[in-house]
Amino acid sequence: MSVPLATIRNLSVAYDGETALNGLSFDIPKGGRLAIIGESGSGKSSFARALSGLLPANAALSGEIGWPGFEDRQPQAGRDLCLVLQDPATSLDPVMTIGRQVAEGARAHLGLAWPQAMAQAENLLARVRLPELQRLMHAFPHQLSGGQRQRVAIAAALASRPRLLIADEITSALDMVTQAEIVTLLRDLTRDSAMTLVFITHDIALASTLCDRCAVFHRGRLVEIGPMAEVLARPGDAYTATLIGAHIDLASPRLIEHFQEKWEPVFRPEMRQGKESGGER
Amino acid sequence: MSEPLLRVSGLSKTFASGGRRVLAVSDVSFDLPRGRTLGLVGASGSGKSTLARLVLRLIAPDAGAVHFQGRDWLSLRGIRLRQARAKMQMVFQDPASAFNPRATAESALADALRIHAIVPPEDRDAEIERLMDRVGLWPALRVRPVGALSGGQRQRLAIARALATRPKLIVLDEALSALDLGIRRQILDLLVSLQRGEGLSYLFISHDLAVVRAIAHRIAVMDAGHIVEQGETETVTGAPQTSITKALIAAVPRLIT
Numbered sequence: 276m277s278v279p280l281a282t283i284r285n286l287s288v289a290y291d292g293e294t295a296l297n298g299l300s301f302d303i304p305k306g307g308r309l310a311i312i313g314e315s316g317s318g319k320s321s322f323a324r325a326l327s328g329l330l331p332a333n334a335a336l337s338g339e340i341g342w343p344g345f346e347d348r349q350p351q352a353g354r355d356l357c358l359v360l361q362d363p364a365t366s367l368d369p370v371m372t373i374g375r376q377v378a379e380g381a382r383a384h385l386g387l388a389w390p391q392a393m394a395q396a397e398n399l400l401a402r403v404r405l406p407e408l409q410r411l412m413h414a415f416p417h418q419l420s421g422g423q424r425q426r427v428a429i430a431a432a433l434a435s436r437p438r439l440l441i442a443d444e445i446t447s448a449l450d451m452v453t454q455a456e457i458v459t460l461l462r463d464l465t466r467d468s469a470m471t472l473v474f475i476t477h478d479i480a481l482a483s484t485l486c487d488r489c490a491v492f493h494r495g496r497l498v499e500i501g502p503m504a505e506v507l508a509r510p511g512d513a514y515t516a517t518l519i520g521a522h523i524d525l526a527s528p529r530l531i532e533h534f535q536e537k538w539e540p541v542f543r544p545e546m547r548q549g550k551e552s553g554g555e556r
Numbered sequence: 557m558s559e560p561l562l563r564v565s566g567l568s569k570t571f572a573s574g575g576r577r578v579l580a581v582s583d584v585s586f587d588l589p590r591g592r593t594l595g596l597v598g599a600s601g602s603g604k605s606t607l608a609r610l611v612l613r614l615i616a617p618d619a620g621a622v623h624f625q626g627r628d629w630l631s632l633r634g635i636r637l638r639q640a641r642a643k644m645q646m647v648f649q650d651p652a653s654a655f656n657p658r659a660t661a662e663s664a665l666a667d668a669l670r671i672h673a674i675v676p677p678e679d680r681d682a683e684i685e686r687l688m689d690r691v692g693l694w695p696a697l698r699v700r701p702v703g704a705l706s707g708g709q710r711q712r713l714a715i716a717r718a719l720a721t722r723p724k725l726i727v728l729d730e731a732l733s734a735l736d737l738g739i740r741r742q743i744l745d746l747l748v749s750l751q752r753g754e755g756l757s758y759l760f761i762s763h764d765l766a767v768v769r770a771i772a773h774r775i776a777v778m779d780a781g782h783i784v785e786q787g788e789t790e791t792v793t794g795a796p797q798t799s800i801t802k803a804l805i806a807a808v809p810r811l812i813t
Contacts, residue, residue, distance in 0.1 A: 314738065315706070422600075450600040451763050451807040451808065452599050452763075452803050452804060452807045453599065453600065480809040480812075483811050517738060518738065521737040521738040521740070522811055523737075527770060528770075529789070530771055531771060531772075
């Protein structure tokens with residue numbers, strides 16, 4: 276049995292007496308992609324912050340996070356492990372160019388000089404498949420779309436070559452097409468890499484397209500953990516079954532009855548010919 | 557032939573942004589009959605929300621017409637506009653920003669009832685109770701500040717406030733997108749039940765084609781300001797005609813077991 280990256284033992288977090296996480300115990304294996312599934316109030320974001328050592332000052336932590344994967348030293352946030360959050364608009368510096376923003380991690384943690392760090396940044400921005408790199412290196416975050424900003428945040432996280440990437444709801448502010456692109460990118464970035472991914476989401480179906488293991492959180496507790504396919508096929512907890520049942524995709528039953536009458540009669544005859552099919556005149 | 561509740565014809569809107577002109581909505585036309593749902597789907601920046609704001613008259617179009625309940629909606633003024641406005645309500649993505657956070661649930665509903673003079677003052681209390689019951693909010697939540705409600709409760713309250721003015725049409729712009737999946741499903745069921753009970757029409761806007769398919773009778777797909785495809789829901793999702801629709805279909809996560 277290989278050494279896990281992290282061992283979580285009886286971990287609890289409370290904010291001013293309010294419990295957010297309650298007695299979590301599980302291991303994060305090295306490599307691989309672990310999904311943390313949870314709804315609002317499940318404690319999933321507290322877990323992300325506890326794992327990265329970035330809990331706010333009013334948080335009280337008890338229990339232990341061990342790091343056998345880091346030879347039992349405390350990994351440094353921003354270098355050994357990186358956290359990407361839902362809203363890149365707040366995690367990127369609004370007055371720093373994209374190039375410098377990504378280069379900073381490589382400069383600070385890998386000890387590169389600025390020119391080398393900037394060259395490294397350009398490589399990373401290409402790896403997250405951003406277009407027009409020459410222009411983009413000198414652009415500011417507000418000039419990018421939400422999906423592009425999230426790619427920049429991922430590139431900045433990768434700059435220090437972390438062993439652990441924690442992604443906390445990083446696609447939930449994006450539209451579905453962009454979300455699918457970001458998930459494909461994460462899959463490719465972690466496929467042939469030793470980097471471990473902890474992918475935190477409320478969407479169990481989305482997680483199933485990316486992750487090999489799955490931990491389900493509910494009201495601060497771990498309700499189950501196991502291989503993704505097993506959890507989906509045989510959920511060990513009623514709450515997990517509820518989450519799976521709430522999923523809606525293109526094969527789900529529609530919620531409205533099938534209307535026999537047609538909608539067409541209210542359409543003008545000219546709409547039925549050209550405009551309706553193509554939207555052009 | 558019966559008039560559709562809402563008829564949008566050739567609607568266009570251009571924004572000037574940093575010296576550039578952006579065609580946000582371009583020559584959009586559709587009909588929405590009574591008691592039906594039109595799903596408007598597209599990626600971020602496709603023009604969905606601008607179209608919603610044009611239909612709601614929150615912004616003015618450069619060209620085109622909107623007919624609501626058979627009237628020229630864009631030329632209504634004064635008392636006629638106020639009366640018609642009560643019949644067209646809206647629910648947005650973030651109910652936290654749609655309410656005064658210090659208002660209580662009941663005062664938010666009371667304002668809507670008072671401004672539009674829906675019921676006599678002495679009946680207002682009973683009407684608030686009826687509205688909260690209709691959307692599945694416990695009476696105990698009446699005195700709760702809106703800021704202390706959960707996301708799902710706030711969105712139910714936003715729907716109750718929309719219902720307060722006895723509307724015919726509710727424009728829902730990404731109204732479920734910020735909610736957990738379980739809550740999302742409950743609100744979808746609520747919308748369907750309200751439609752059946754009150755004969756409401758919905759313009760249901762979302763980037764999630766699976767959710768739109770579940771609730772909409774017809775779907776219009778938007779891209780770069782245009783409606784690129786429009787038709788019966790099963791036709792659009794089952795036999796998509798454009799690459800835009802195909803990409804939206806491919807992007808829906810499926811449970812991989």
